[in-house]
Amino acid sequence: MKKERILPSSGPSLRQKLSWLATGLVVLILLAVNIGVYRGAIDFYFSGVLVIAWINVILAVSLNLINGFTGQFSLGHAGFMAVGAYVSGLLTIHLDWPFPIVLLAAALVSALLGFVIGLPTLRLRGDYLAIATLGFGEIVRVVLLNLDITGGPRGLGGIFPKTTFFSAELVAILTIIVIWNIIRSSHGRAFVAVREDEIAAEAMGIDTTLYKVLAFSIGAAFAGVAGGLFAHHQMFIDPRSFTFQRSIEILVMVVLGGLGSITGSIIAAVVLTILPEALRGMAEYRMIVYALLLIGLMLVRPQGLFGTKELGDFLGIARVRWIKARQPAAGVLKSHGGDGR
């Protein structure tokens, strides 16, 4: 975990100065936005958009852990989000637990479900896994439609608006820190090893099933938290909020930012949340733009904007040796031979 020293003795290099500048800029923008929201300079509507942006950051970063770092292609993220949203919403309505506890419960239930679903389905590979997780997401939606306690197709209303800009921000930053640290731990290297070559990883003594299920459950937990924040922001949830389209939207963020790049996911999530608001008039073209984005990216730059690199890599900070390793840029997208089983 050594940082690469570019110029060992003489003062800070241009790169380091640039990186400090960039870091400073990000902190400054964040600060300005925070003060703006706090003082009411940013109106209610736009601060609502920013809450959604933070929620999308959580979703994208957690999906990246599964799809990008561990290389397991999941299309069911909206399903876990739905579970978190409903669990937390119901807890708030019926038991009125404190918000942090409610979010924790949402995380726990989603993680548990992720574990239960992951254990059998993660034996599948690549496209089969994608379809199985997609199926899981649909099953969740159908179950929500049919249960009485969830209000069925009428949805669940009257959830207290407990999510604020600051709580969403706090949770998002916590998510980023936790996942960042996981990736940079020995467990994180195990995830990447599973992605790069499952058989080799197994030969190195990595329990691949364990790590796949672990990544899946952790990702599910954070999706559940994001669902909880979402429910307490919208105050009303129904199964239509968690369709397959939602999973695809999250996937677009991850793919655009780069499978295996946390900063990429963050930037893509923020941009793809705020941009459609800026282009209000083109709302009906949004999904078409998403579709073209997906196709174009795969044709031109299948590794996404950042590939497996982080923002810092471009500027020279926090360059970690193992990630710099000579893997092909599209290492994440490595195909598995065989027939997908």
Added chain:
Amino acid sequence: MQEVVQQLVNGISLGSIYGLIALGYTMVYGIIRLINFAHGDIYMIGAFVGYFAIRTFHLSFLPALLAAMAVSAVLGMVIERLAYRPLRNSTRIAALITAIGVSFLIQNTALLAWTPDPRSYPDVFPLRTYEIGGVYVDNRQIAILGVALVLMVVLHYIVNYTQIGRAMRAVSQDADTARLMGIDVDRVISFTFALGSALAAAAGVLVGIYYNRIDPTMGTMPGLKAFVAAVLGGIGVIPGAMLGGLVMGIAEVAVVALTESTWKDAVAFAILIVILLVRPAGLLGRQVREKV
């Protein structure tokens, strides 16, 4: 007993539609190992082409069916050429993401062009119901079964008794070797897409006539269910797709008959997850051991 037979008849009608869509999935997957996500949307386009052919151009059933099949076949080839062929040598996940993108593109373009409101399909043949020993069969169900059967026979003939069919089988076994044997692999893949898309379009027209309503998002669910049917029957196995479709159709009708109809969409995926865990090669597929 009559009730059971009645549901069986309904299930077979629905199942042969799933089967027709599943054939496209299974052939494409058999040849280039790609889940063609856009397949369900091609089925939707087929239904709409049939709709316009009948409503605007006043064609009768068979010409409309053929028109829908032809347009969709071309569309399938164009999609393959523009979106999938450049990715032939890239990874399967990249191709899958592209396919999802294509599916969204078609669906959302259709939503813009044709509005999300459902349309009622023109009446090509008036509904006539026959009673056979207490079981009701209508002429639309007979049409579905008839068309599905004819198309299956034609497909069977093409795949097993023509030169291009032999080429298809060769490519699905080993594309590289097939190329060495002088087979134009790109052309074979193109032909496979055309064939699969035409079958999906036929299913689209039949569904329009059977359920009497179409809308631009109609392709998503049947598309996914047909994929499940293809996996159930053994992906890459042509008779398997038809068998899988029938099983899916009957299972779905049974669920609707026994419980509330809202559960029917969950059944498909429950079947999928179970089959992937118990017998991932599908009912008719051959189990292949993974080689390291």
